[in-house]
Amino acid sequence: MNQHKDLLPQRLRPLESLIQEWRWIDKGRAVMLDVKRDKLVEVARILYKEIGAFFKTCAGVDERPLWGGFAVYHIFGIDEEGLDVVIYVKIPEKDHPWVPSIVREVPAADWCELEFRDMLGIDPRGRLTQRLVLPDDWPEDVKPLRKDVPYGYRPPRAEESRPVEAGMYPSGVPVGPYHPALHEPEYFELYVEGEEVVDVRYRGFHVHRGIEKLAESPRFDYNKVTFLAERICGICGFVHSCAYVMAVERAGKVEVPERAEYIRALLLEVERLHSHLLWLGVAAHLLGYDAGFMHAWRVREKTMILAEYLTGSRKTYGMNLVGGVRKDITPEKVPKILRVLEEVAEGTKKVADMIVSVPQVRKRLEGTGVLRRGDAAALSVVGPVARASGLNRDIRKDYPYLAYKDVSFMVPVYSEGDNLSRTLVRVEEVFESVEIIKQLLDRMPPGDILNEEWDIEPGKYAVTSVEAPRGEDTHFLITGVGRPYRWRVRAPTYANIPALRPMLRGQELADAPITIASIDPCFSCTDRMLVIDVRTGKRSVLVTRPKVRVVSLG
Amino acid sequence: MVKPILKLITVAKEVGVVTRKYPYESPLLTEEFRGKIEIDASICWGCGACVKACPSNALTIRESMDVMELVYFAGRCIFCGRCADVCPTGAIRVTKEFELATDELEDLEQVVIHRKVKCPICGKHFVPQPLEKYVCEKCAKGEIPTYMMVCPECRRKVGVKKMIRCKGG
Ligand code: SF4
Ligand code: SF4
Numbered sequence: 254m255n256q257h258k259d260l261l262p263q264r265l266r267p268l269e270s271l272i273q274e275w276r277w278i279d280k281g282r283a284v285m286l287d288v289k290r291d292k293l294v295e296v297a298r299i300l301y302k303e304i305g306a307f308f309k310t311c312a313g314v315d316e317r318p319l320w321g322g323f324a325v326y327h328i329f330g331i332d333e334e335g336l337d338v339v340i341y342v343k344i345p346e347k348d349h350p351w352v353p354s355i356v357r358e359v360p361a362a363d364w365c366e367l368e369f370r371d372m373l374g375i376d377p378r379g380r381l382t383q384r385l386v387l388p389d390d391w392p393e394d395v396k397p398l399r400k401d402v403p404y405g406y407r408p409p410r411a412e413e414s415r416p417v418e419a420g421m422y423p424s425g426v427p428v429g430p431y432h433p434a435l436h437e438p439e440y441f442e443l444y445v446e447g448e449e450v451v452d453v454r455y456r457g458f459h460v461h462r463g464i465e466k467l468a469e470s471p472r473f474d475y476n477k478v479t480f481l482a483e484r485i486c487g488i489c490g491f492v493h494s495c496a497y498v499m500a501v502e503r504a505g506k507v508e509v510p511e512r513a514e515y516i517r518a519l520l521l522e523v524e525r526l527h528s529h530l531l532w533l534g535v536a537a538h539l540l541g542y543d544a545g546f547m548h549a550w551r552v553r554e555k556t557m558i559l560a561e562y563l564t565g566s567r568k569t570y571g572m573n574l575v576g577g578v579r580k581d582i583t584p585e586k587v588p589k590i591l592r593v594l595e596e597v598a599e600g601t602k603k604v605a606d607m608i609v610s611v612p613q614v615r616k617r618l619e620g621t622g623v624l625r626r627g628d629a630a631a632l633s634v635v636g637p638v639a640r641a642s643g644l645n646r647d648i649r650k651d652y653p654y655l656a657y658k659d660v661s662f663m664v665p666v667y668s669e670g671d672n673l674s675r676t677l678v679r680v681e682e683v684f685e686s687v688e689i690i691k692q693l694l695d696r697m698p699p700g701d702i703l704n705e706e707w708d709i710e711p712g713k714y715a716v717t718s719v720e721a722p723r724g725e726d727t728h729f730l731i732t733g734v735g736r737p738y739r740w741r742v743r744a745p746t747y748a749n750i751p752a753l754r755p756m757l758r759g760q761e762l763a764d765a766p767i768t769i770a771s772i773d774p775c776f777s778c779t780d781r782m783l784v785i786d787v788r789t790g791k792r793s794v795l796v797t798r799p800k801v802r803v804v805s806l807g
Numbered sequence: 808m809v810k811p812i813l814k815l816i817t818v819a820k821e822v823g824v825v826t827r828k829y830p831y832e833s834p835l836l837t838e839e840f841r842g843k844i845e846i847d848a849s850i851c852w853g854c855g856a857c858v859k860a861c862p863s864n865a866l867t868i869r870e871s872m873d874v875m876e877l878v879y880f881a882g883r884c885i886f887c888g889r890c891a892d893v894c895p896t897g898a899i900r901v902t903k904e905f906e907l908a909t910d911e912l913e914d915l916e917q918v919v920i921h922r923k924v925k926c927p928i929c930g931k932h933f934v935p936q937p938l939e940k941y942v943c944e945k946c947a948k949g950e951i952p953t954y955m956m957v958c959p960e961c962r963r964k965v966g967v968k969k970m971i972r973c974k975g976g
Binding site (some may be wrong): 472473476477479480481484544548551554558561562563564565566569571579580603604606607610611612 | 811
């Protein structure tokens with residue numbers, strides 16, 4: 254950024270007359286625009302459609318203890334400038350707060366608007382609303398993220414059940430959405446005509462854990478939340494913990510030793526290795542090619558052991574603290590790391606080559622689950638999903654953080670947008686990660702790894718984005734006293750699930766499981782699908798393996 | 808059609824059997840692995856620093872009239888080792904133990920019991936004995952240790968009285 258400090262960045266000039274005030278936040282990485290409610294939709298439209306910013310997320314905040322009202326923050330990013338833009342809208346009402354909805358201009362804001370409606374009772378006006386995050390039996394008048402609701406609040410149990418609303422097509426027997434045995438409860442309804450999928454309905458958020466609320470509670474402090482953040486995801490937990498500590502460090506102006514930034518980046522890449530190899534294995538498994546699954550996981554196991562060797566734990570590394578990391582990478586460890594990297598690169602090459610050369614596997618990946626570039630951009634999708642649809646988006650390049658500015662690597666981009674492209678993007682990224690780790694090891698500066706002398710001022714902001722294996726993970730943080738005042742997390746799958754609708758429409762039912770898995774949604778959703786035949790209205794449950802599967806390899 | 812199978816066979820032949828026959832063979836652990844923690848009761852002062860740092864409430868303090876218990880419940884532990892980082896006496900050791908499955912909940916608990924010091928003025932129990940002992944040892948001999956033996960409340964009262972006396976009130 255070579256903009257003048259006192260001038261609104263060039264790209265944002267068209268908004269000058271519409272905003273009240275603006276300021277730099279987050280050590281000059283982001284701009285915050287104060288916008289009046291009646292100008293919000295116009296500002297969002299120009300930012301999204303004319304300036305070409307991507308939508309990241311929005312957050313509602315209960316600011317009544319601070320100045321008497323509520324607030325909504327819409328967070329956009331201009332990739333080419335590496336600049337985050339935060340629209341800040343104040344809502345003066347203490348009761349029945351509302352903001353105009355921007356969803357017509359910015360479709361990607363759909364869920365997060367519903368989320369602040371559920372969690373804070375801020376009504377997004379001018380759109381259809383329904384409950385998204387809160388369970389159906391949650392009391393109407395309790396808005397959990399409001400500051401006057403205690404964090405340990407548990408509503409009374411529901412006494413009666415309500416009938417489930419039928420979809421837009423003939424109804425039948427509602428089954429699910431909880432599955433006791435399989436990964437995570439997410440719920441899809443696929444509407445089919447014969448073998449063809451004509452529409453999809455998704456219902457998720459069954460395991461909302463209230464993590465954002467917990468982090469604001471008195472039993473947490475800045476350092477403890479790091480471990481909580483790591484538990485958001487079992488696969489890319491370190492991404493979340495990095496995004497969180499970086500947010501605290503940037504908002505609180507905490508100095509971080511350079512060596513710590515290198516170690517964090519290195520571990521992020523180790524995590525990407527394991528995640529992509531895990532995905533490759535599961536994809537093979539979903540296509541009925543279990544030999545591929547086992548060999549992919551055999552290679553992945555090396556990365557798990559490496560992670561334990563470097564951090565003390567295979568997953569949930571527990572490495573981050575505000576101000577740095579807890580364990581150094583000593584010179585004795587380097588040769589072993591390099592050896593493992595060689596083995597992983599070589600193993601991945603063989604296994605990936607083996608998997609995609611199986612004709613049955615290849616046929617089911619090629620041309621299926623296509624996400625066109627236009628749809629991908631409109632939905633602001635992230636990560637390998639975006640890159641497989643021709644969007645060259647990678648947070649590591651676009652908003653360089655940690656040590657990524659010091660390494661060179663390629664960002665694989667494919668234009669086909671099908672399941673094969675998404676597979677190839679991930680496979681190529683494995684090799685890039687190996688190269689990144691080697692460069693990091695080579696250039697790692699000596700010195701301290703942890704700065705424990707810090708003091709964080711309340712009321713400061715930061716927006717951090719980290720490229721997780723499944724795409725951009727965004728955290729937004731407002732500092733408080735001793736702990737975050739508000740911490741908003743937007744995991745990558747959140748941005749990618751809406752893209753499943755265009756991907757699945759019009760394709761064969763048998764390809765649905767792999768298509769759903771192709772966004773790498775932690776896989777849970779693949780095993781819970783309700784199939785409804787539009788002509789007969791008959792409902793049945795589809796489990797992981799559809800009837801059509803690759804049986805023999807001969 | 809033959810090619811992919813051949814590729815598979817080549818790869819499989821090359822790597823051979825990789826599965827470790829755990830539990831008949833040793834588990835796959837590196838020397839860095841963090842497992843359950845162990846508290847050395849003979850070193851612990853009962854200062855509570857570990858309780859304050861523990862992110863998951865696996866360490867808690869149970870207080871009764873004259874006893875303070877430091878309770879470690881492995882069932883909540885996330886094996887982060889933060890407690891060992893902050894412990895001023897080095898009483899906490901991170902072990903490599905991870906085979907914790909049990910059908911008795913108590914197996915997952917370790918309790919360190921500290922008697923509390925009795926205040927010579929009001930008779931109330933306050934800090935754990937080892938902590939008091941340490942603080943007394945650290946301080947110079949003289950007037951301070953007498954105050955040290957007194958609970959914070961009585962100490963305040965005595966202090967105020969003394970101050971008033973000094974001012975000649
Ligand atoms: S290892 Fe971590 S979770 Fe376990 S007791 Fe220590 S601080 Fe608590
Ligand atoms: S284990 Fe260490 S930190 Fe915990 S109470 Fe004992 S002395 Fe204090």
